[in-house]
Amino acid sequence: MTERPEAMAFASAKPATVDGRRLRSVRTRQLIIAAYLALLRENPQIPTAASIAERAGYSVRSVFERFPDLHALRVAATDDSLLKASLQVVARTAVGSRQDRLKAHVETRGRVCEEWLPLWRALNANHGDSADLQARIRLIREMVIRRLEEMYELELSTLEERERRHTVLAIEALIDFESWARLRGPFELSFEDACAVWLRAIDRILPPTPPVS
Amino acid sequence: MSLRPVKIDGRRLRSERTKQLIIEAYLALAQELSPRVPTAAEIAERAGYSVRSIFERFPDIRALQVAVVDYSFAQISALAPPRGGGADGDRKTRIEAHVLTRGQTCDRWLRLWRSLIVNQGDSPELRERIRLSRDRVTARMELMFAPELAMMQPEERRQVLIALEALTDVESRARMREFFGLSVDEACLVWTQGIDRLLPKNSGEAP
Numbered sequence: 001m002t003e004r005p006e007a008m009a010f011a012s013a014k015p016a017t018v019d020g021r022r023l024r025s026v027r028t029r030q031l032i033i034a035a036y037l038a039l040l041r042e043n044p045q046i047p048t049a050a051s052i053a054e055r056a057g058y059s060v061r062s063v064f065e066r067f068p069d070l071h072a073l074r075v076a077a078t079d080d081s082l083l084k085a086s087l088q089v090v091a092r093t094a095v096g097s098r099q100d101r102l103k104a105h106v107e108t109r110g111r112v113c114e115e116w117l118p119l120w121r122a123l124n125a126n127h128g129d130s131a132d133l134q135a136r137i138r139l140i141r142e143m144v145i146r147r148l149e150e151m152y153e154l155e156l157s158t159l160e161e162r163e164r165r166h167t168v169l170a171i172e173a174l175i176d177f178e179s180w181a182r183l184r185g186p187f188e189l190s191f192e193d194a195c196a197v198w199l200r201a202i203d204r205i206l207p208p209t210p211p212v213s
Numbered sequence: 214m215s216l217r218p219v220k221i222d223g224r225r226l227r228s229e230r231t232k233q234l235i236i237e238a239y240l241a242l243a244q245e246l247s248p249r250v251p252t253a254a255e256i257a258e259r260a261g262y263s264v265r266s267i268f269e270r271f272p273d274i275r276a277l278q279v280a281v282v283d284y285s286f287a288q289i290s291a292l293a294p295p296r297g298g299g300a301d302g303d304r305k306t307r308i309e310a311h312v313l314t315r316g317q318t319c320d321r322w323l324r325l326w327r328s329l330i331v332n333q334g335d336s337p338e339l340r341e342r343i344r345l346s347r348d349r350v351t352a353r354m355e356l357m358f359a360p361e362l363a364m365m366q367p368e369e370r371r372q373v374l375i376a377l378e379a380l381t382d383v384e385s386r387a388r389m390r391e392f393f394g395l396s397v398d399e400a401c402l403v404w405t406q407g408i409d410r411l412l413p414k415n416s417g418e419a420p
Contacts, residue, residue: 125248125331141392163406169393170407173385174376186344187375200369201376205410 029066031056033077040118046070046126074122075132081119082136085112086143094150098209105151106175106198109144110191113180120177145172155206170205174198232270232280235260239281240325247324248331250274278329279338285325286346289318304361304415311357312381312404315350316397319386326383351378361412373411380407 035056039047049070053060067073088111092104113120120140127133148171149156156164173179175198183194238260242251253274257264271277292314302310333339354377355362362370379385381404389400 138392141388166399166403166406169389169395169403170380170410173380173382173388173403173407176379176382176384176388178384179379179382182347182379183375186347197372197375200372201379201411204373204376205407 025066028056028058028062029076030080032058032063032066032073033080036073036077037081037119040122044118044121044125046074046122071130071132074126075130075136078119078123078133078136081116082140085116088112088115089143089147094153098155098203098206101151102199102203103195105148106195106202109147109175110180110195110198113175113177114184114191117177117181141172144175148172148175152202152206154212155209158207158210167205167207171202174201174205228270231260231262231266235262235267235270235277236281236284239277240285243281243328244324247328250278250328250332275336275338278332279336279342281325282329282339282342285322286342286349289322289346290349292318292321304409304412307357308405308408308412309401311354312401312408315353315381316386316401316404319381319383320390320397323383323387347378350381354378354381358408358412360415364413364415376411377408380404380411 032052035052036047039051039055047055049060049063052073053063056063063073067076089108092108094101094104096104123133123137127137145168149168152171156167159167179198180194183189183197184191187194189197235256238256239251242255242259246255251259253264253267256277257267260267267277271280329339329343333343351374354374358377362373365373386400386404389395389403390397395403
């Protein structure tokens with residue numbers, strides 16, 4: 001009788017030893033990233049190493065033990081935020097009626113914009129020549145496009161390629177981070193009212209929903 | 214007759230000319246360095262004056278930035294056709310005229326606009342100008358799309374205007390051109406199609 005691989009793995013498994021030092025280091029790293037993001041939310045200027053260390057409750061040396069420089073910290077903070085934002089997005093499924101999908105899409109996008117706008121601004125203002133940060137900006141934009149293609153697949157499927165692309169890009173322009181910032185800032189709309197502006201506009205831009213067979 | 218020949222103050226004229234050349238030097242550098250603000254030394258070198266000459270005319274770089282933005286806004290206003298320049302045509306003509314003008318404005322001022330957005334800081338003067346610029350875009354659309362907007366209730370009209378402003382934002386144009394690699398014509402088509410769908414249709418007018 002051949003033993004199943006998972007059974008073999010189980011037989012050979014030893015009690016997992018928790019490396020406390022490593023765990024603490026990971027926790028410190030997370031707290032430094034959280035401090036960096038918290039400072040960005042308070043002030044659009046890039047935080048200094050000293051201010052990040054102070055907010056996180058560590059020494060400047062601790063910051064640079066975990067990140068070789070502030071650029072590496074910016075990249076790590078971006079990746080961390082990207083992961084969290086992705087989880088926020090995938091939590092809402094792309095099924096349901098047109099109105100259900102519109103509501104799910106704009107509410108999720110609104111929450112992502114609300115939470116990650118300061119980081120997004122810092123990323124755009126300070127990417128400079130960094131290939132790492134530019135790649136992440138590209139990735140975020142591609143994710144936004146993919147998400148709306150997924151949410152409105154039914155409606156977009158009725159369009160020929162060129163018109164479909166134009167429609168997607170028009171919606172992308174509409175739901176940009178800075179569009180959200182203006183809705184909530186200068187136009188002083190509540191979260192719900194800002195979502196209503198996006199929802200109505202996307203609804204107008206999309207073609208009619210085809211009957212589902 | 215009491216009219217005397219107007220005396221031209223040559224010193225004042227030269228000073229105004231220097232001021233103008235400093236503004237133009239800043240603008241040229243902003244195009245190259247955006248979003249970074251050029252230094253006083255860079256501006257002086259480009260304008261062909263001393264740093265002292267700059268600060269004799271502008272108390273600080275912020276005051277120069279404000280003067281540059283005002284000068285640029287005046288040029289942008291001149292770029293937009295006056296009332297009647299496309300605003301009286303049929304729906305298709307008005308949408309296309311608006312998209313063309315707005316696209317040209319965005320292409321021309323993108324770099325200065327980015328610099329303004331990134332460096333506005335706590336300056337009430339620069340923030341006021343950003344607000345004014347956005348208000349002008351909205352006012353222009355209210356003029357261009359008056360027949361369609363008149364068909365809507367106030368709240369709906371407000372929502373559509375906000376959406377139109379977002380659609381035709383400077384960065385929307387920049388993304389289409391730089392990031393998505395669209396040609397000028399394709400980028401105009403995205404806006405034309407988007408505006409056409411956002412505006413209500415008059416049953417009597419061809420789409």
